[in-house]
Amino acid sequence: MTNTTMLEARQDLKYVRFKNGGGITTNRPKLVPLSQTPRSDPKTPRKVASPRKPTKPLEPSPRPINGDLANWRPARDGLLTEDLKEKLRPVLDQRMPTLVTKGSLFLQGDKISAIQTGPSGLSELLDSPPRSMRDVRASISREVKTLNKKLLRLERAYYGERGNVNNEVERYVYSIKMLMKSLMVFDLNHASAIDDLITLASNPVRYTGEPKYLADLKEIYAKVQTYMPDKLTDLINTIQILLNTVSRYCVCFYQPDTDVYLETADHYSEQISTWKEKAEVSIQSARSLYKRFKTAGITMRMLSSPVAAFSSRNSLQRVLFVVLFADACTHLRNALEVIKSWVKADENYSTYVKNDLTELEGLREDKSKNLRDFRQRCHSLTFKLAQLETDYGKLAVDVMGLREKDEMLKIEEVYLVNQVNDMEREIDVKERRRDVVKRQTPVLGPAPSPEPQAETADSLSYELKMLKDQLPFVSRQLAAVRTKLGWIDEKMTSLDKVSREILSVKKELKTVEQDRTRREKEFSEVDRAVSVARRVLMCKTANDSVEKLYYSMPVEVKAAKVTKARDDPTKDPVDRACKIISSRIDRDWVVLYRTLPFHPQRGSETIGRDIVDLSDSGSRVSSTLVAKRSLDRWRRYHTRASVDDLRQALKKIKRSDILKVVDLDLNPPPKVIQAPCEIQEEAPPPVEPHLLPFYKQIERYDQLRASRQLAEKQAAARKLANAAKT
Numbered sequence: 069m070t071n072t073t074m075l076e077a078r079q080d081l082k083y084v085r086f087k088n089g090g091g092i093t094t095n096r097p098k099l100v101p102l103s104q105t106p107r108s109d110p111k112t113p114r115k116v117a118s119p120r121k122p123t124k125p126l127e128p129s130p131r132p133i134n135g136d137l138a139n140w141r142p143a144r145d146g147l148l149t150e151d152l153k154e155k156l157r158p159v160l161d162q163r164m165p166t167l168v169t170k171g172s173l174f175l176q177g178d179k180i181s182a183i184q185t186g187p188s189g190l191s192e193l194l195d196s197p198p199r200s201m202r203d204v205r206a207s208i209s210r211e212v213k214t215l216n217k218k219l220l221r222l223e224r225a226y227y228g229e230r231g232n233v234n235n236e237v238e239r240y241v242y243s244i245k246m247l248m249k250s251l252m253v254f255d256l257n258h259a260s261a262i263d264d265l266i267t268l269a270s271n272p273v274r275y276t277g278e279p280k281y282l283a284d285l286k287e288i289y290a291k292v293q294t295y296m297p298d299k300l301t302d303l304i305n306t307i308q309i310l311l312n313t314v315s316r317y318c319v320c321f322y323q324p325d326t327d328v329y330l331e332t333a334d335h336y337s338e339q340i341s342t343w344k345e346k347a348e349v350s351i352q353s354a355r356s357l358y359k360r361f362k363t364a365g366i367t368m369r370m371l372s373s374p375v376a377a378f379s380s381r382n383s384l385q386r387v388l389f390v391v392l393f394a395d396a397c398t399h400l401r402n403a404l405e406v407i408k409s410w411v412k413a414d415e416n417y418s419t420y421v422k423n424d425l426t427e428l429e430g431l432r433e434d435k436s437k438n439l440r441d442f443r444q445r446c447h448s449l450t451f452k453l454a455q456l457e458t459d460y461g462k463l464a465v466d467v468m469g470l471r472e473k474d475e476m477l478k479i480e481e482v483y484l485v486n487q488v489n490d491m492e493r494e495i496d497v498k499e500r501r502r503d504v505v506k507r508q509t510p511v512l513g514p515a516p517s518p519e520p521q522a523e524t525a526d527s528l529s530y531e532l533k534m535l536k537d538q539l540p541f542v543s544r545q546l547a548a549v550r551t552k553l554g555w556i557d558e559k560m561t562s563l564d565k566v567s568r569e570i571l572s573v574k575k576e577l578k579t580v581e582q583d584r585t586r587r588e589k590e591f592s593e594v595d596r597a598v599s600v601a602r603r604v605l606m607c608k609t610a611n612d613s614v615e616k617l618y619y620s621m622p623v624e625v626k627a628a629k630v631t632k633a634r635d636d637p638t639k640d641p642v643d644r645a646c647k648i649i650s651s652r653i654d655r656d657w658v659v660l661y662r663t664l665p666f667h668p669q670r671g672s673e674t675i676g677r678d679i680v681d682l683s684d685s686g687s688r689v690s691s692t693l694v695a696k697r698s699l700d701r702w703r704r705y706h707t708r709a710s711v712d713d714l715r716q717a718l719k720k721i722k723r724s725d726i727l728k729v730v731d732l733d734l735n736p737p738p739k740v741i742q743a744p745c746e747i748q749e750e751a752p753p754p755v756e757p758h759l760l761p762f763y764k765q766i767e768r769y770d771q772l773r774a775s776r777q778l779a780e781k782q783a784a785a786r787k788l789a790n791a792a793k794t
Contacts, residue, residue, distance in 0.1 A: 190306065193313050197618035204317045204614060205411050211310055212404050212411075218303055219400055226295055226393055233394045236288070237382050243284035244387050250277045257388050258365035262289055292392055296358040300396055304355050307403050311347050314407055315340075317617055318414040321607040328596040329704065332420045333604055338685070339413060345689075347406045354399040361389060372398045418608045425601040432598055435591040442584040449577040456570045463563040467556075474556045477549050484546040491542065495535045502528035641711050642703070645730050649714065650695040652726050657695035658683075663717040666706050 190211045198204045227236060248256065251268050255261060266289070269275040269282040320340060322333035353372070360366050366388050368376050375395040384390060505525045607613055607623050616623045653660060658679055666675075682698050703709045711734065718727045 190310055190313065193317075194309075197615045198317075199614070200611070201317065201414075201608075201614055205415055208310065208314060208317075208407070208411050211306075212408050215303065215307060215310070215404055216401070219397060219404075222295070222299060222303070223397055226291060233378070233391060236394075237384070237390060240284050240288045241382070241384065241387060241390060243278075243281040244288070244390070247275075247277070247281040247285055248386070250281075251275060255386050257361070257367065257386065259362045259389075261365075262389065288390060292389055295393055296396065300354065300400075303400065304351060307400060307407075308351055310407060311344070311351065311403065314410055315344060317614065318410055319617070320417065321604045321623065322600065327600045328593055329700070330421075330424065330597050330600050330604070332417070332424045333600070336413065336417055336420075340410070341689075342685070343406045343410045347403045350399040350403040350406070354396045354403075357395060357399075358392060361392060366392075371395050372402070374398055418605060421601055421605045421608065425598065425605055428594060428598045428601055432591070432594045435587065435594050439584070439587045439591050442580060442587055446577065446580050446584050449573060449580060453570065453573045453577060456566055456573060460563065460566045460570060463559060463566060467559050467563050470556045470559060474553065477553050477556070481546065481549045481553060484542060484549060488539065488542050488546060491535055491539050495532060495539070498528050498532050498535070502532065641734050642709055642714075644733055645711050645714050646696070646699040646703070648730050648733060649718070649726055650699055651692055652729065653695045653723070654691050656721060656723065657691070657698050659721050660695075660717055660723075661698045661702065663720050664702050664706070665713055665717075666702070667708050670705060 190207065192198070192207050193204065198207065224231075227233070244256065247265065247269055248254065251265060251274065253261065253265050253268075256265065262285070266282070266286060269285070275282070318340075320333050320336045322330060322337050324334055324337050327333075350372075353370070357366060357370060360370065368379065368385060368388070371379065371388065371391070372395055375391050375398055378394075379385065379388060379391055502525055505528060610623070613623050649660070650657075661679060661682075662672075662675055678698075678701060682694055682701070685694075685697070706713070711730070714730070715727060718724070718730070
């Protein structure tokens with residue numbers, strides 16, 4: 069189609085305008101093709117064709133409301149003729165779609181609202197499973213914005229376009245108080261009191277004051293009755309459904325009672341419990357406050373803290389029905405803020421868990437290296453101890469065989485020492501005597517001695533020679549004996565030294581084993597924490613988790629393959645003792661927390677801050693849960709937590725009742741198993757028929773004897789149990 073033909077088609081096209089439900093007018097000027105426009109001076113303005121006279125508006129052909137918009141077109145007798153359609157077909161096919169080509173353009177005003185729009189954010193989550201958690205959070209955020217807008221529209225409808233609760237109080241409270249003062253009514257916090265006041269004020273005999281006061285009371289009371297029971301119900305139900313939806317999808321996949329402690333997951337779990345409780349309280353307050361106003365009346369304690377503070381500042385203690393709508397809106401807005409915070413925290417939850425997982429994996433690597441070093445040290449000490457014990461055994465065997473020789477050698481040593489001493493004295497004596505004899509001998513020769521046995525110098529010299537020749541031999545014997553005794557003493561000294569080394573190595577090994585056990589426990593806790601963090605992250609980021617949550621299916625089926633089952637908490641005596649104490653300590657947990665020991669040491673100011681933090685976080689929960697949290701925090705900060713610490717603390721605060729229960733649970737008395745004696749009837753042996761009655765009597769005697777023995781055993785077991793209890 070040429071440009072001239074397209075311009076001719078545009079010339080014949082009528083510009084339409086939607087007015088008052090579909091009326092169409094043709095008051096636009098007719099376009100003139102460029103080929104038919106005479107050229108003129110550029111300064112001379114071009115003449116424009118005169119507009120056509122308006123014709124009768126054409127009604128478009130009816131369109132079914134629930135029909136297909138894409139396949140719907142106006143009838144030929146409507147806007148476009150068949151020839152004009154054929155001319156315009158290439159133009160419409162080559163241009164962007166406009167409102168003229170949309171079917172909804174030709175609908176009347178009262179039918180436009182009937183077009184089906186897309187589902188809202190909450191409807192999408194309820195009708196079909198979402199595709200991902202991002203879609204869930206986006207839908208919830210859209211729904212929260214929608215509900216905030218609805219709530220804002222309700223407030224505008226209630227207060228006016230630019231009004232608020234302050235304007236409401238300034239406008240009505242003075243009139244209501246003057247009316248109450250005139251009729252001597254002191255409290256309007258009950259619906260029946262307001263009805264009675266209106267009845268009294270409507271009686272011209274009883275009330276002759278300003279009619280405006282009664283009109284203002286009726287007006288504000290009518291507004292409260294109109295908006296409170298009806299117009300907030302749908303909004304409250306929607307917020308409740310939204311809260312249930314958030315509770316279904318925004319979960320932490322962490323069980324504080326069974327899983328090992330994980331800081332982010334445990335904190336988020338506590339936050340979820342707090343948020344859910346706050347939202348439920350707000351929704352329940354918004355739902356039930358008007359019912360209380362109708363039945364039992366309302367007080368300041370039933371209002372939210374901002375509304376209660378506002379009522380106190382403006383002296384509304386006697387006319388609290390004026391702020392009923394404001395209190396309900398405050399509760400609903402608080403619930404929406406809680407949901408918004410919940411969704412925001414859930415968005416960052418997986419990131420925080422991923423960071424915790426990275427830190428825990430690094431910590432596990434450090435713990436693994438440290439534990440490996442301690443295990444190697446423990447193995448080396450164990451090997452050294454085994455070697456020392458082997459050496460000690462050999463030395464002990466040798467020393468046991470040498471003890472008798474030691475006694476004999478000591479006796480021989482004493483004998484040889486005495487012999488050597490005697491020989492040395494004798495040599496000394498003989499040398500002196502020899503010298504004396506030599507001095508007494510004359511020059512010409514020795515005189516004849518009258519005694520035939522007298523000693524001579526030669527005999528003394530011979531004896532000295534014999535003694536001096538014998539002395540080295542005895543000395544060598546003494547040296548040999550002393551050498552043997554020294555060797556035996558060395559053996560005994562080595563035995564004592566090995567014994568002392570064994571004691572030292574055992575002491576060191578005991579310390580190293582304790583450290584290794586403590587580090588093994590720490591490594592096990594870190595390893596379990598890594599497994600829990602990996603499972604939580606896997607469940608939180610899995611593609612099919614949202615769909616499983618929609619259909620209430622277990623999410624942790626695949627993740628359970630890579631995790632280790634945690635030990636039964638009932639096997640840990642500290643867990644069992646903490647469970648018993650938290651269920652019975654009540655409000656004495658503060659005194660118990662101050663009494664419990666801490667290692668590393670914590671100051672009194674830090675402990676005071678812990679107590680304030682626990683009290684603030686547990687102001688809306690039971691004392692059992694607060695006591696459990698305090699004991700968990702004590703175990704987290706006290707690296708040497710034991711049952712003995714708990715026992716000593718309970719004794720100091722004089723809670724012997726709990727101490728008895730703990731001791732009974734950890735050290736129960738021996739159980740007496742009383743099982744009935746099952747006597748299996750045996751088939752009678754092949755006996756002669758005339759002996760069968762005697763056989764039955766013997767069998768009956770055996771049964772009576774067995775039952776008597778069983779009764780004696782049971783009586784003995786009872787006595788033993790009573791003795792153990794006492």
